[in-house]
Amino acid sequence: MSDQKTDQMTGAEIVIKALKDQGVEHIFGYPGGAVLPIYDEIFKQDWLHHILVRHEQGAAHAAEGYARSTGKCGVLLVTSGPGATNAVTGLTDALMDSIPLVCITGQVPTHLIGSDAFQECDTVGITRPCTKHNYLVKSVDDLAEIMHEAFYIATSGRPGPVVVDIPKDIQFAPGPYMSPEKISKASYQPPKKGDLNGIREAAELIASAKKPVFYTGGGVVNAGPVASKLLREFVGLTGYPITSTLMGLGAFPASDDQWLGMLGMHGTYEANMAMHDCDVMINIGARFDDRITGRLDAFSPNSKKIHVDIDPSSINKTVHVDVPIVGDVAHVLEDMIRIWKETACSPDKKAIAEWWQEIEGWRKVNSLGFEKSDTIIKPQYAVQRLYELSKGKDVYISTEVGQHQMWAAQHFHFEEPNRWMTSGGLGTMGYGLPAAIGTQIAHPEALVIDIAGEASVLMNMQEMSTAVQYNLPVKIFILNNEYMGMVRQWQQLLHGGRYSHSYSEALPDFVKLAEAYGATGIRATNPSELDEAIKQMIDTPGPVIFDCVVSKDENCFPMIPSGKAHNEMILAGEPADVEVSEEGKALV
Amino acid sequence: MMMNDQSIEAHTLSVLVENAAGVLARVIGLFSGRGYNIESLTVAEVDGEAHMSRITIVTSGSPMVIEQIKAQLSRIVPVSRVTDLTVEAEAIEREMALVKVAGTGEKRVEALRVSESFRARVVDTTHESFVFELTGAKTKIDAFVQLMRPLGLKEVSRTGIAAIARGPEAM
Numbered sequence: 001m002s003d004q005k006t007d008q009m010t011g012a013e014i015v016i017k018a019l020k021d022q023g024v025e026h027i028f029g030y031p032g033g034a035v036l037p038i039y040d041e042i043f044k045q046d047w048l049h050h051i052l053v054r055h056e057q058g059a060a061h062a063a064e065g066y067a068r069s070t071g072k073c074g075v076l077l078v079t080s081g082p083g084a085t086n087a088v089t090g091l092t093d094a095l096m097d098s099i100p101l102v103c104i105t106g107q108v109p110t111h112l113i114g115s116d117a118f119q120e121c122d123t124v125g126i127t128r129p130c131t132k133h134n135y136l137v138k139s140v141d142d143l144a145e146i147m148h149e150a151f152y153i154a155t156s157g158r159p160g161p162v163v164v165d166i167p168k169d170i171q172f173a174p175g176p177y178m179s180p181e182k183i184s185k186a187s188y189q190p191p192k193k194g195d196l197n198g199i200r201e202a203a204e205l206i207a208s209a210k211k212p213v214f215y216t217g218g219g220v221v222n223a224g225p226v227a228s229k230l231l232r233e234f235v236g237l238t239g240y241p242i243t244s245t246l247m248g249l250g251a252f253p254a255s256d257d258q259w260l261g262m263l264g265m266h267g268t269y270e271a272n273m274a275m276h277d278c279d280v281m282i283n284i285g286a287r288f289d290d291r292i293t294g295r296l297d298a299f300s301p302n303s304k305k306i307h308v309d310i311d312p313s314s315i316n317k318t319v320h321v322d323v324p325i326v327g328d329v330a331h332v333l334e335d336m337i338r339i340w341k342e343t344a345c346s347p348d349k350k351a352i353a354e355w356w357q358e359i360e361g362w363r364k365v366n367s368l369g370f371e372k373s374d375t376i377i378k379p380q381y382a383v384q385r386l387y388e389l390s391k392g393k394d395v396y397i398s399t400e401v402g403q404h405q406m407w408a409a410q411h412f413h414f415e416e417p418n419r420w421m422t423s424g425g426l427g428t429m430g431y432g433l434p435a436a437i438g439t440q441i442a443h444p445e446a447l448v449i450d451i452a453g454e455a456s457v458l459m460n461m462q463e464m465s466t467a468v469q470y471n472l473p474v475k476i477f478i479l480n481n482e483y484m485g486m487v488r489q490w491q492q493l494l495h496g497g498r499y500s501h502s503y504s505e506a507l508p509d510f511v512k513l514a515e516a517y518g519a520t521g522i523r524a525t526n527p528s529e530l531d532e533a534i535k536q537m538i539d540t541p542g543p544v545i546f547d548c549v550v551s552k553d554e555n556c557f558p559m560i561p562s563g564k565a566h567n568e569m570i571l572a573g574e575p576a577d578v579e580v581s582e583e584g585k586a587l588v
Numbered sequence: 589m590m591m592n593d594q595s596i597e598a599h600t601l602s603v604l605v606e607n608a609a610g611v612l613a614r615v616i617g618l619f620s621g622r623g624y625n626i627e628s629l630t631v632a633e634v635d636g637e638a639h640m641s642r643i644t645i646v647t648s649g650s651p652m653v654i655e656q657i658k659a660q661l662s663r664i665v666p667v668s669r670v671t672d673l674t675v676e677a678e679a680i681e682r683e684m685a686l687v688k689v690a691g692t693g694e695k696r697v698e699a700l701r702v703s704e705s706f707r708a709r710v711v712d713t714t715h716e717s718f719v720f721e722l723t724g725a726k727t728k729i730d731a732f733v734q735l736m737r738p739l740g741l742k743e744v745s746r747t748g749i750a751a752i753a754r755g756p757e758a759m
């Protein structure tokens with residue numbers, strides 16, 4: 001063997017070495033023929049912890065939960081063909097919510113590509129539109145660089161998922177290793193600092209506002225804990241009200257007086273009215289998603305809009321803004337605070353006090369209120385009790401998708417970023433349980449709760465087996481209304497109460513199901529037993545499925561029906577049959 | 589407030605990309621996935637050493653959509669530059685076409701006469717056909733093809749538009 005050959009490693013060794021040099025400690029995966037060489041290397045070492053999931057979609061959501069709760073990159077490893085296609089939902093979810101993931105997929109050997117070989121699929125073709133970037137590794141000589149580049153692209157700029165598809169022959173082939181050094185890519189230059197003139201203009205506009213509102217989003221969370229800190233400082237300096245999207249919850253503490261609650265389709269009355277009536281909107285790291293804007297031509301008609309976003313394509317996409325600032329939220333806020341202080345900006349105290357008075361009026365509507373019951377558990381009440389009884393603990397919440405997700409967003413309150421794992425952009429039922437598993441892996445001592453719907457949780461229920469295998473004490477708190485509640489609600493409000501296939505005629509006994517997995521099952525059916533049962537759940541050391549039997553026909557309010565404006569929200573107790581235009585009905 | 593200018597305009601975009609596998613698929617996928625129009629698309633490597641290709645796209649949309657297209661293109665990882673030649677420069681746009689015309693007698697003579705006035709070159713001849721090579725703006729080629737139609741037009745092959753800004757500066 002020549003000297004040169006001795007510095008060489010196999011492709012599989014290069015993959016593992018690159019993971020080590022990228023600081024990866026945990027990888028979520030599922031083996032198969034096309035990744036066996038990499039699994040063999042995993043077998044031979046002891047620093048990389050592999051978590052064996054039960055379905056590749058679970059691996060992707062677990063990696064998302066891991067990433068979102070730590071700010072690090074989530075990593076998954078799946079085989080070719082069905083392994084890759086099963087991961088697609090999770091990759092799309094990560095793309096929509098800007099979650100950094102590196103997904104390594106095995107591929108059939110190079111010489112078989114294109115021959116419809118066993119478990120071959122066009123992974124780069126399939127994942128092109130659902131990743132930030134992807135690679136098919138054609139030569140082992142490129143592998144190390146591609147691995148490092150994948151991490152750089154996934155985690156920098158607007159984060160997102162990156163796929164590295166590695167044919168099996170390349171995993172065996174000897175090739176050179178290079179360390180991550182400073183990977184740079186000429187064509188890829190993510191912005192950092194925002195334009196100072198824009199920031200100055202924004203600061204002036206903010207200082208001159210009479211009815212301002214901060215509208216913040218997931219970008220603040222993605223910019224790291226320092227961004228949340230700076231946001232708190234700046235919002236404090238101004239004294240202005242602040243609301244956030246679903247993805248941004250926790251970046252600003254919910255206990256603060258300036259906090260209006262979440263905005264959007266199921267946001268609070270005060271948040272949405274403030275958005276509608278404001279004269280200056282300060283969008284920090286949010287993207288004017290349709291769940292937020294409602295009817296576009298009636299969206300905040302009288303405001304000047306400032307938009308801070310790291311992705312230039314988010315600016316002026318659906319809503320025209322007056323002061324666009326492209327940059328990392330943390331950097332922009334840092335400059336903004338400096339300029340604010342230097343130029344001694346000071347808000348119009350009188351106008352702001354009047355604005356707050358108006359907001360207090362909206363707050364009095366108590367839009368999150370609901371009719372209490374002492375015979376049946378109301379889902380909102382269940383979330384409130386869960387919040388109260390877990391207060392003071394090191395809590396992380398994930399959710400599935402549906403009414404329970406919105407009730408969790410409304411009634412569980414967050415003080416810190418990275419504590420709230422939910423599928424916002426894609427709205428993926430089945431996200432919450434694997435995301436909780438990923439979160440628990442990253443925070444073994446924490447109390448990790450998946451606030452779930454009985455329909456959603458069944459979509460990735462198999463991951464209970466993963467939780468048991470790794471003794472992950474995740475708590476699956478199911479708001480069991482036996483309905484796909486969110487679907488039922490739309491059918492009630494928009495389709496004349498024709499409940500087409502939104503009722504699950506057969507559901508498992510969740511307590512027995514938990515036991516079958518080797519976990520603990522708890523059921524509560526009466527409000528009087530709820531607190532005790534929740535405490536028991538929290539005190540149980542291993543994984544728990546909690547079957548919280550709630551009222552079946554509760555609707556989630558307030559609600560801005562599709563195609564309506566912010567000031568046309570419906571509140572609880574209002575007539576439950578709304579007039580929505582045909583155009584509105586056609587929206588999702 | 590939405591941007592109220594909804595007038596549809598055509599823009600010629602020059603996109604400099606890394607000549608790597610899948611880049612063209614990425615660009616085309618962006619247009620189909622987001623419902624943007626492609627009126628013409630031309631691509632070839634322009635720098636063999638640096639492995640750079642240039643894609644020229646003619647697209648149309650409202651000003652807001654055009655801005656969105658440019659931002660989305662710039663976001664593609666292997667895209668290194670996007671220039672809107674319609675707004676950022678005075679640009680020269682050229683297309684090449686090969687046009688096959690078959691006929692005899694009067695029509696054949698007329699086809700040859702028209703081709704001369706368009707400065708088309710004859711690149712293949714048989715007793716009953718010509719293949720013309722013609723370069724020019726898209727409208728010129730459209731006009732030529734229109735005139736050849738009654739004279740025995742058989743088929744047309746066009747390259748799509750290549751464009752470059754006037755003056756000493758590079759994109």
Ligand SMILES: Cc1ncc(C[n+]2csc(CCOP(=O)(O)OP(=O)(O)O)c2C)c(N)n1
Nearest residue numbers: 402403404429453454455456483484485486
């Ligand atoms: C994978 C997937 N399929 C379908 C939907 C559409 N959908 C949104 S909410 C919902 C019902 C969810 O029911 P459940 O989990 O019981 O939650 P609930 O609304 O009752 O709280 C459905 C079917 C979805 N979001 N994701």
Ligand SMILES: [Mg+2]
Nearest residue numbers: 453454483485
């Ligand atoms: Mg349900």
